[in-house]
Structure formats: structure tokens, C-alpha cells
Amino acid sequence: MLSTKERLNAEVTVRTKALVSAKPILSKRRVDSLLTVAVTAIIAVTALFLLFPVVVTVLMAFDARDYIGPFPPTELSTRWFGKLLEDTYIWAGFKTSLLLAAATTAAAAAIGALAALAISWMSPRWRDFVTTMFLSPLVLPGVIIGFGLLMFFAAFNQVPVFLKLFAGHLIITLPFTIRMTLVGLAGISQTLREAALSLGANERQVFFTITLPLAKNGIAAGAIFAFATSMDDVAVSLFMSDFQTYTLPLALTTLIKSSFDLTIAAAAVALMGLTIVLLIVLDRVLGLERAMGHGTNRIR
Amino acid sequence: MKSARYKLLLLLPAVAVFVLFLVFPILIVLNESFHTFEPGRIGSVEGGPLTLANYAELFQPVYGQYFAQTYVLAICSSAVSIVFAFPIAYCIARAEFAWMQKASISAIVGLMFLSSLVRVYALELTFGSTGVLAPLMSIMDINTNSRLYINFVILAGLLQYCIPMSILILIGAIKNLNPRLTEAALSLGAPALAAHLTVTIPLSIRGIVSAFLVSMTLGVSAFVIPLILGRGRILFISNLIYSRFSEIANYPSGAAISIVMMVLALLLILVMSRLATSLERA
Numbered sequence: 001m002l003s004t005k006e007r008l009n010a011e012v013t014v015r016t017k018a019l020v021s022a023k024p025i026l027s028k029r030r031v032d033s034l035l036t037v038a039v040t041a042i043i044a045v046t047a048l049f050l051l052f053p054v055v056v057t058v059l060m061a062f063d064a065r066d067y068i069g070p071f072p073p074t075e076l077s078t079r080w081f082g083k084l085l086e087d088t089y090i091w092a093g094f095k096t097s098l099l100l101a102a103a104t105t106a107a108a109a110a111i112g113a114l115a116a117l118a119i120s121w122m123s124p125r126w127r128d129f130v131t132t133m134f135l136s137p138l139v140l141p142g143v144i145i146g147f148g149l150l151m152f153f154a155a156f157n158q159v160p161v162f163l164k165l166f167a168g169h170l171i172i173t174l175p176f177t178i179r180m181t182l183v184g185l186a187g188i189s190q191t192l193r194e195a196a197l198s199l200g201a202n203e204r205q206v207f208f209t210i211t212l213p214l215a216k217n218g219i220a221a222g223a224i225f226a227f228a229t230s231m232d233d234v235a236v237s238l239f240m241s242d243f244q245t246y247t248l249p250l251a252l253t254t255l256i257k258s259s260f261d262l263t264i265a266a267a268a269v270a271l272m273g274l275t276i277v278l279l280i281v282l283d284r285v286l287g288l289e290r291a292m293g294h295g296t297n298r299i300r
Numbered sequence: 301m302k303s304a305r306y307k308l309l310l311l312l313p314a315v316a317v318f319v320l321f322l323v324f325p326i327l328i329v330l331n332e333s334f335h336t337f338e339p340g341r342i343g344s345v346e347g348g349p350l351t352l353a354n355y356a357e358l359f360q361p362v363y364g365q366y367f368a369q370t371y372v373l374a375i376c377s378s379a380v381s382i383v384f385a386f387p388i389a390y391c392i393a394r395a396e397f398a399w400m401q402k403a404s405i406s407a408i409v410g411l412m413f414l415s416s417l418v419r420v421y422a423l424e425l426t427f428g429s430t431g432v433l434a435p436l437m438s439i440m441d442i443n444t445n446s447r448l449y450i451n452f453v454i455l456a457g458l459l460q461y462c463i464p465m466s467i468l469i470l471i472g473a474i475k476n477l478n479p480r481l482t483e484a485a486l487s488l489g490a491p492a493l494a495a496h497l498t499v500t501i502p503l504s505i506r507g508i509v510s511a512f513l514v515s516m517t518l519g520v521s522a523f524v525i526p527l528i529l530g531r532g533r534i535l536f537i538s539n540l541i542y543s544r545f546s547e548i549a550n551y552p553s554g555a556a557i558s559i560v561m562m563v564l565a566l567l568l569i570l571v572m573s574r575l576a577t578s579l580e581r582a
Contacts, residue, residue: 031491039387046384046463049456050411053422056432060425071432115314118307134314137322139569141521143538144558147545148325151332151555171321174314232415235523235538239545249524252417256528260430268418275413279406288409289402 058272061265080266087263093251100162100247101230104169109223111170112177113215119178120185131182135175142235145171150239161245168236173229177222183290184218185211221286224278231274326562333555339548354556363557367564370536373451374519377458378512381466384459385511389470390500394479405471408464419460420528427453429531450534457525462515469514473507474500509576516568520561537561 056071064075084090119130137145149168153159188211196206234249241250255264282288334350357363395401411419425431429444437444481503485495501508526536535543537557544554 031493035491035493039391042384042387043391046388050460050463053419053426053460054411054414056426057418057422060432111313111317114310118310121307130311134318139517139565141523141538141558141561141565143521143523143541144329144562145322145325147541147554147558148329149321150545151328151551152321152325155328167321170317174317178314228413232417234416234527235521238542249415249417252421253524253528256417256421256424264421265425268415268421271415271418275410275415275418279410279413282409283406288406 054272057265057268060262061269063262063265067260080262081269083261083263084266084270090248090251090255090263090267093246093248096162096165096245097231097248100165100169101227103166104173104230105223105227107166108170108173108177108226109219112174112222112226113181113219115174116178116181116185117211117215120182131178134178137172138175142172142233143239146236146239149236153240161240161242164240165237165245165247168240169230169233172233172236173226176225176229177219180222180225180286181215181218184215184221184286187218188214217285221282224282224285228275228278329555329558332551333559335552337550337552339550354552355560357553358556358560366535366537366540369534370520370522373455373458373536374516374522377455377462377519378515380455381459381462381515382508382512385463385466385470386501386508389467390474390496392467393471393474405468408467411460411464412468416461416524420457420524423453423457423460424528427456428529447533450530453529454526454534457529458515458519458522461518461525465514465518466511469511470504470507473504473510476507477503505579506576509572509579513569513572513576516572517565520565520568 059072061080062076062078063073064077064079065073115134119127119134122130146168149164149171153164153167192210192214193206196210197203201209232249233247234253237247237250238253241247252264252267255261279288333354334352336349336351336353392401392404395404426433427444428434434444437449443449477500482495482499485499486492490498520536521538522536523538523542526534526539527542530536530539538561541554541557541561544550544557
């Protein structure tokens with residue numbers, strides 16, 4: 001370890017000396033201040049690009065006008081939220097989505113936690129292999145999973161739509177619950193377990209009094225990822241749903257494609273609220289930084 | 301200690317879900333892709349002869365266009381997001397105050413968790429042909445209905461995902477890096493830009509490659525973004541597969557496209573991880 005560091009240090013010295021000895025075209029200070037300006041500009045442009053659409057949506061949701069007029073709105077009102085409350089199409093989708101996300105989250109958290117526990121007891125080589133297999137749905141395009149499931153269910157007679165949606169959502173959320181539980185389990189020091197064992201606890205007692213309570217946060221974080229993924233999926237659900245049973249994202253997709261009604265903006269603002277709640281919970285149970293270090297590949 | 305049987309019992313539910321809802325469906329797709337399609341029928345003819353025609357068909361230039369469309373935009377968005385994400389990630393990773401770091405990471409995670417439909421709708425509302433920036437576009441003489449413009453809006457849609465994700469991945473990579481190395485270069489008199497180009501960036505190459513890979517994977521499998529922002533005029537491979545199912549019910553063709561898409565996606569991951577390893581050794 002130390003030798004690599006020294007090697008790197010030596011390399012840095014050589015490279016910088018070569019750079020410094022080259023004849024400067026611009027003075028060093030000039031170049032440095034230019035870089036600072038460039039980086040500040042990049043940060044500003046990116047922040048504007050990422051946040052401006054969100055701000056537009058929030059403001060337009062409170063627009064008092066009947067049509068999408070020039071921005072910003074001249075008068076504000078909550079009429080679109082009133083319309084949102086009366087919109088049976090969106091509400092039906094929301095109910096299905098909520099029920100589906102709750103069922104999926106519960107099942108994925110339980111199945112994922114069990115699997116992660118088994119994986120954590122494996123030898124390192126098996127552990128890596130099995131983990132990679134279980135995380136594979138993250139890199140598979142959702143459309144392929146949806147298309148495959150559609151043909152799979154076509155082999156059976158009349159499978160209820162909700163069950164089909166449940167199966168699709170289970171397969172795309174399980175990677176998150178497995179991974180986050182593994183993260184939670186990895187944070188548990190082996191000495192705690194050994195201490196309990198040496199003090200006379202049996203395996204079962206160690207599991208219920210040491211392992212499970214400490215892994216709880218990882219499982220909860222996985223459940224939040226699962227819930228958010230389920231509430232957000234379009235690619236898989238599209239193949240599973242019909243005109244009677246559809247999820248909120250599907251309802252919104254249809255509405256965005258067919259109308260310019262600002263009720264959608266109101267729905268978007270409501271969903272932003274839900275996102276904030278999920279984030280606060282995630283921060284409480286695991287800490288955002290730790291959770292994101294291991295959950296960044298939200299592919300869909 | 302723990303018996304092997306006990307372990308297997310715990311794995312069983314997850315394995316069952318994966319075999320039933322992932323392995324079987326993909327095998328069915330694979331099987332379907334070798335069958336012939338009869339117009340007017342849903343799905344292929346059972347027991348018919350096996351054929352490679354569905355794959356051969358994909359060599360027609362029309363299909364090349366869809367694949368090119370998808371890959372070019374995915375590569376653009378990945379490259380652009382690395383260029384923008386790296387300096388931001390560096391500033392956050394090396395932020396002076398802990399609260400600044402926490403606040404920026406929370407904001408970025410918030411953007412990542414935001415429903416994809418909210419983001420796509422927000423972009424449509426902002427950049428769409430009737431969006432709030434439409435008057436500005438017409439002043440600048442930009443045709444919001446041109447193919448080029450729609451391509452740009454889809455690129456913007458991909459960037460909305462790729463930039464926050466790349467920032468988070470790169471923060472991790474930069475934090476793992478010893479800050480003294482860059483400081484050493486600076487104290488030896490290198491200009492900041494040169495120090496970063498020759499020290500910081502080469503040392504965080506693994507993070508850069510993995511951010512690029514995740515952005516690419518996301519870009520090539522994007523579905524909702526082109527579905528809505530493409531306005532039916534620009535389709536990604538995912539959308540093509542969906543239209544094979546929803547519009548003409550040509551399952552064998554959709555299945556063949558799916559298999560090709562899947563193989564390409566897995567190939568990409570293989571190549572990129574090889575690249576990361578070889579770059580790190582160099």
C-alpha cells in the first residue's frame with residue numbers, strides 16, 4: 001500500500017516538474033482563475049438546468065389561468081389541485097399504485113432480507129457470483145422484462161392484472177432490497193456476534209438480538225428504494241395493465257401524451273411531496289450518503 | 301455452523317421469483333424470436349419451423365437507424381454528463397463545510413428519487429412545443445417541431461437522470477482519492493488545471509468509467525423519456541419493442557429485437573469493465 005503511494009507521489013512530482021518547466025503561455029494565476037470561473041459556470045448552468053423545469057412545474061401547478069400561458073403565471077390559485085382531487089382517472093391509478101407498491105415492498109423486503117442473509121453466510125467467491133445474478137434486473141431494460149412476462153403469463157388462463165403487475169414489480173424491486181440488506185449486514189462487526197456467542201448465547205438468540213436489530217436499517221432502506229421504484233415504473237407495468245387496472249405512472253403517461261391540462265402539474269407537485277417524505281425517512285433510517293453509495297444504479 | 305440446507309431454504313423464495321419471473325420469461329422471448337410471424341395473429345405459430353428471419357430482418361437499414369438513434373444519444377448524454385458532473389462532484393467531495401456537502405448531496409438524491417414522469421413532464425412543460433420556453437424559442441428562430449430540436453429535448457431528458465447519478469458516483473470516487481496527491485502537484489507549482497488533468501482525473505478513472513457505464517445503461521434502455529419527449533417521431537429501441545407488441549402484435553420480431561438489445565447491453569458492461577481494469581493498470 002505504502003509503496004504504491006510513494007510511487008504515485010514520485011510520479012506526480014515528475015509529471016508536475018515536466019509541466020512547470022514547459023514555457024507557460026498564460027501566467028499560472030491567469031489559468032487558475034479561468035478554471036475557477038469555468039467551474040463556477042458549470043455549477044450554475046447545471047443547477048439551472050436541473051432545477052428550472054421543477055420550478056416551472058411547481059409554479060404552473062398554481063397557475064390561475066385556463067390555458068398554458070406565458071411564464072411566470074400572473075395569478076396564483078389552487079384550482080388545479082381541486083381538479084386533481086376530483087379526477088377519478090388519476091385517483092384510480094393512484095390507489096392501484098399505492099396498493100401495488102405496498103404489497104411489492106412488503107414481499108420484496110421479506111424475500112430480499114432472507115436471501116441477503118443467506119448470501120452473507122456464503123464464501124466470498126459464491127457471494128460475489130450470487131449477488132451479481134440477483135442484481136441483474138438492474139441492467140436489463142425494463143421493456144424486455146415486461147415483454148417476457150407478458151408472454152409468460154399468456155401461457156396461463158386469465159391471470160388477474162394486479163397479480164401480473166405484482167410479479168413484474170417484484171422482480172425489479174428485489175435487487176434493491178437484497179443489496180441494501182447486504183449493506184446493512186456488512187456494517188455489523190463480527191466481534192459483536194462472537195462476543196454474544198462467547199457469553200453463552202446460541203445462534204438463534206444471536207440472530208434475533210444482535211443481527212436482526214442491526215440489519216433493520218438496511219432492510220428499511222431497501223424497502224424505501226423498492227417503494228420508490230414500484231411507484232415510478234412504466235416500462236414493465238405497461239405490458240401488464242389493462243384499461244381497468246392501471247398504475248399512476250401509466251395514467252400520467254396517457255394524460256401527458258393526450259392533454260395539456262395543468263392537473264398533471266398538480267399531480268406532479270403531489271408526487272414531489274411524496275418524494276420528500278421518502279427522502280426524509282431514508283435519511284433517518286440509513287443516512288442519505290450511505291444509502292446512495294450503494295444504491296445509485298436506479299436504471300429505470 | 302449453518303447447514304447448507306438452511307442457507308438454501310432462505311434463498312429459495314428469491315430464487316423462485318427469479319426463475320419464474322425472469323429466467324422463464326427471457327427463455328420464452330428467446331424461443332419466440334426463432335418463430336415465424338403470421339400477420340393478423342397474436343404471437344407466433346406453435347410448432348412451426350424455426351427460423352432466423354427475425355434476426356436477418358434487423359440488418360435492414362431502417363432498424364440500423366433505431367439502434368444508431370438510441371446509441372448516439374446515449375453516448376452523447378453519458379459524455380456530457382461526465383464533463384459536467386466531474387467538477388461538481390469534485391467541489392462537493394472537497395467542500396469546506398460538512399453542511400454544504402450534506403445539503404448538495406440531499407438535493408441530488410432528491411432529484412434522483414423524483415418520479416421519472418414528474419421530470420419528463422417538467423421538461424415537456426418547459427421545452428415542449430407549447431411549453432413556457434416556446435415563445436423564447438420562436439424569438440431565437442428555433443423550430444420546436446424539427447427532428448433536431450426533439451433530439452435535443454430527449455438529450456435533456458437523459459441528462460436529467462445521468463448528471464445527478466454521475467455526480468453521486470464520482471463523489472464516491474473522488475473521496476477515495478488521497479487529496480495530498482493533487483495538493484503535492486499544486487505545491488510543486490503546477491497550474492490547477494494541469495494538476496487535475498494529470499493527477500486527479502487519471503486517479504479517478506475507475507469512477508469515471510463506472511459513471512459512464514451507468515449513464516450508458518440508463519440511456520440505451522430509456523423508455524419513458526423518448527416515449528413522451530420523442531412525440532412519436534423519435535423512437536428508441538425500447539419503444540420499438542413496445543410498438544411491436546401494441547401496434548402490430550408481431551411478437552417474434554419484438555422478441556428478436558429484445559434479444560439483440562439485451563446482448564448489446566451485456567456486451568457493453570463487459571467491455572466497459574474490462575476497460576476500467578486495463579485503464580487502472582496503465
